[in-house]
Amino acid sequence: MKLRDTLTVYRKELRDALRDRRTLVSMFLVPAVIMPAIFFLFGTATYQVVKSAQAQPPVVAVLGGMDSPAVKAALEVQPGLVVVPAPDDWRERIAGKRLRAVVEIPAGFEASLTEHAPAEVRIYHYEGEFKSGYAVGELRRFFTELRERTLARRLEERGLPAGFARPFDIRTENVAPPEKVGGNSFGGFIPYLLILLSFTGVIYPAIDLMAGEKERGTLETLLSSPASRLDIVLGKFLLVLTVSLTTVACSLLSMTVSLVVGGIAMIGSGRMAEQLSGAAKAGSALPSLDPLGLVGVVVLVLPLAVLFAAVALTISLFARTQKEAQTYLAPLVAVVILPAIAGVLPGVELDSTLALVPVLNVTLACKELVSGVWPWGQLALIFGSTCVYAGAALAWCVRMFGRESVLFRS
Numbered sequence: 001m002k003l004r005d006t007l008t009v010y011r012k013e014l015r016d017a018l019r020d021r022r023t024l025v026s027m028f029l030v031p032a033v034i035m036p037a038i039f040f041l042f043g044t045a046t047y048q049v050v051k052s053a054q055a056q057p058p059v060v061a062v063l064g065g066m067d068s069p070a071v072k073a074a075l076e077v078q079p080g081l082v083v084v085p086a087p088d089d090w091r092e093r094i095a096g097k098r099l100r101a102v103v104e105i106p107a108g109f110e111a112s113l114t115e116h117a118p119a120e121v122r123i124y125h126y127e128g129e130f131k132s133g134y135a136v137g138e139l140r141r142f143f144t145e146l147r148e149r150t151l152a153r154r155l156e157e158r159g160l161p162a163g164f165a166r167p168f169d170i171r172t173e174n175v176a177p178p179e180k181v182g183g184n185s186f187g188g189f190i191p192y193l194l195i196l197l198s199f200t201g202v203i204y205p206a207i208d209l210m211a212g213e214k215e216r217g218t219l220e221t222l223l224s225s226p227a228s229r230l231d232i233v234l235g236k237f238l239l240v241l242t243v244s245l246t247t248v249a250c251s252l253l254s255m256t257v258s259l260v261v262g263g264i265a266m267i268g269s270g271r272m273a274e275q276l277s278g279a280a281k282a283g284s285a286l287p288s289l290d291p292l293g294l295v296g297v298v299v300l301v302l303p304l305a306v307l308f309a310a311v312a313l314t315i316s317l318f319a320r321t322q323k324e325a326q327t328y329l330a331p332l333v334a335v336v337i338l339p340a341i342a343g344v345l346p347g348v349e350l351d352s353t354l355a356l357v358p359v360l361n362v363t364l365a366c367k368e369l370v371s372g373v374w375p376w377g378q379l380a381l382i383f384g385s386t387c388v389y390a391g392a393a394l395a396w397c398v399r400m401f402g403r404e405s406v407l408f409r410s
Helices: 003-018 021-055 069-076 090-095 109-115 130-157 178-186 189-216 219-223 229-269 271-282 291-318 322-342 360-370 376-401
Strands: 059-064 082-085 101-105 122-125
Touching (some): 003 021, 021 189, 059 130, 069 109, 069 130, 090 122, 189 219, 189 322, 229 376
16 A cells, blocks of 8 residues: 555545536535525424414314303303304314314303313314314313313312312422533434435445446546555545545534524524523523534544445445446435434433444434533444444455456446
8 A cells, every 4th residue: 555646546536526516516515505404494484384373273163062151152252263163074174174173062061160060071183283283272271271260269169278279289390401401302413414414425426436437437547557456445435535524514514504593593583582581480591512522423423434435435336337336325325314313212322232333323422422421431432333343344345446356347
């Protein structure tokens, strides 16, 4: 191996990559512009949909209640609902989203409130449908307040204090620091995004550098150069790794800028002030992330990017054409995504066994790091095992590049 020849191959491949518009798009435009724009548009659209749904009172119907005029009249003037008579096909209307919920008031409901007889109010709705769930919440709030007023009146009639039926209250209070709350809430999303981008960043250059050169017939010309095969494959590997790390760096930069700009926009619109005041009243702070932990996330992603680059380069080496290489590499996206998603699932905690599972170990460790927790023993195990996997993948790539049967498959 000659470092000079390796760097020569690397510079040559880097120049070619920078001249390729598709590589530039995958390195800079996608992580720095397109991904933040997609998240921003999705978040804005979601906010507008929720706001619009809440601004339009859901239509609900009442079954029965003919002998409970006071309750029915109070329900009809409820500001968050539009109350209509129940049609005969109310079940089909709920399923067709033309009616959001139906409340059934039992016979003699008002009399049972006076006579202390038990009664049951039923609410029929569309499980999982947002507007139906919002209607159910409004109906529950109405009848819960009615129940509380009825209970207070009964206690007053007997000369009992209001606390008689409620001997104690239950209050929850967060004792975890803000960075741990933020790490638990968002810690799985950050490594998931970085891992996904670091892998997708290696796919196109790996395909182009191996299968693409085979298809164009330029690989034989490169092999006839004075550089050894080891220098050639290492130069190509460094280019793929550079693209992957550049994609991750652009993604981190864009996320940081998006958070700063989003925070300024929220402060300007007054929403941040409301959140801050609400957190202050609750005696808690807003969730945050440990900045040093983000640096640790980047360090853990480095050997993982090496692993991705080596694997993608080797697999694309087996393909005869770029289309065939895409077919080989496409299923690997699921292989990478599934462990990353598993790391976000509740109850999956980092231990010595999971610290040896590629991708999953980095996801779990990143959740701890952005929370301000540094399990040094497990971090060393994760970093060391990932480096071993990356070294093995790179050695496999070098070995396959030296085999004529792989390079010149027909």
